[in-house]
Amino acid sequence: MRAIISALLFTVVLLSASHAWASEYPPCPAGVQCAYVRQDVPADENANIYNTITDGISSSAPFVYVFPGIYDEQVTYPATRSVTIKSVDGPLLTVISGGATRRTPVIFPTITATVNTPNGRLVGFTITNGTYGIEVKDHGQAFISSCVIEENQLDGIFAAWTGSALVTSIAVSNSVLRLNQRDGISLNPYSNCSYGGDMFTAAIHNSIFEKNARYGLYHSRNCSIGNAQRFSFSHSAFYQNAAGNMNAPLTNGTLTKGPGILEDVNPRFVNSPSGFGSDVRLQANSPLLDKGWDGVNAAMRDPDGTRNDMGAFGGPEARTYFISPVDGPTVREVIAPSVVRQGEPLTVRATGAVR
Numbered sequence: 609m610r611a612i613i614s615a616l617l618f619t620v621v622l623l624s625a626s627h628a629w630a631s632e633y634p635p636c637p638a639g640v641q642c643a644y645v646r647q648d649v650p651a652d653e654n655a656n657i658y659n660t661i662t663d664g665i666s667s668s669a670p671f672v673y674v675f676p677g678i679y680d681e682q683v684t685y686p687a688t689r690s691v692t693i694k695s696v697d698g699p700l701l702t703v704i705s706g707g708a709t710r711r712t713p714v715i716f717p718t719i720t721a722t723v724n725t726p727n728g729r730l731v732g733f734t735i736t737n738g739t740y741g742i743e744v745k746d747h748g749q750a751f752i753s754s755c756v757i758e759e760n761q762l763d764g765i766f767a768a769w770t771g772s773a774l775v776t777s778i779a780v781s782n783s784v785l786r787l788n789q790r791d792g793i794s795l796n797p798y799s800n801c802s803y804g805g806d807m808f809t810a811a812i813h814n815s816i817f818e819k820n821a822r823y824g825l826y827h828s829r830n831c832s833i834g835n836a837q838r839f840s841f842s843h844s845a846f847y848q849n850a851a852g853n854m855n856a857p858l859t860n861g862t863l864t865k866g867p868g869i870l871e872d873v874n875p876r877f878v879n880s881p882s883g884f885g886s887d888v889r890l891q892a893n894s895p896l897l898d899k900g901w902d903g904v905n906a907a908m909r910d911p912d913g914t915r916n917d918m919g920a921f922g923g924p925e926a927r928t929y930f931i932s933p934v935d936g937p938t939v940r941e942v943i944a945p946s947v948v949r950q951g952e953p954l955t956v957r958a959t960g961a962v963r
């Protein structure tokens with residue numbers, strides 16, 4: 609009888625949680641077109657369904673939703689319009705890979721107009737097996753959140769500025785940069801220090817840098833990349849980056865560390881091998897739970913309303929990303945009769961909750 613109750617309870621878990629993570633079509637914001645990318649049905653342009661992320665971008669839709677799968681392609685954002693590319697079910701299930709040639713999976717190109725709005729948002733992917741994981745080219749503008757960027761040949765994210773009147777802008781939040789073979793994030797304003805600090809902006813929050821082969825966070829110039837308005841860096845954690853957590857210019861104070869930087873702290877991921885199969889959700893005893901940046905209001909909080917957890921499974925975008933009871937949908941208030949006669953129906957009542 610114990611086995612039967614367990615089986616029924618498992619059914620309850622699935623039914624309760626299914627609305628939270630099943631691959632349903634996400635709603636499209638009012639008044640805009642959305643493209644849907646999935647590998648399990650034929651492409652149908654009339655229904656805005658495509659088989660590759662590149663084709664989804666080519667549809668001109670400003671929102672591209674990507675269903676679970678391993679996407680072996682080079683995703684290049686458009687240079688003249690803004691696009692949000694977002695996974696439906698999160699980075700454990702949705703991968704963009706560099707493939708056999710280890711090309712860079714995601715590129716934010718040089719933009720062609722003087723604008724200070726981001727031209728690209730990337731939300732909820734694992735980015736792996738590339739030369740760089742993500743390259744932000746000269747005056748590219750990139751917002752990256754809820755991503756796992758791991759095991760790329762050079763840097764997890766490489767961002768450049770080579771000297772012009774246009775800004776290179778990079779914002780990274782609630783992401784994990786691990787096991788890259790050079791730096792986790794590499795900021796590269798190539799010019800000398802005479803540019804006044806206005807041409808490169810970076811915002812890094814709520815992220816985890818683990819076991820990168822050189823630095824966790826690297827800055828190529830021993831000079832300021834700007835004042836606090838141009839560089840904000842807080843509430844992030846570092847663990848076992850081979851050459852150091854941050855390189856010398858950072859420790860010299862030219863990049864100002866904000867509050868909540870934790871160094872040499874084991875994040876306690878659920879499973880963190882090299883190669884496919886990593887699971888960088890935080891265990892219940894992780895010291896990085898509730899250590900992220902709350903922001904100026906509740907907008908940065910976790911789906912359960914608590915303070916932001918560092919990493920790719922914290923923050924407001926994580927609502928749909930939990931796929932098992934480990935740190936994910938939970939069943940509470942289970943009411944089941946302790947004794948049931950053979951052949952009688954058994955009713956189990958429970959409350960399902962996404963954290």
Ligand SMILES: [Ca+2]
Nearest residue numbers: 910914915917
């Ligand atoms: Ca939390």
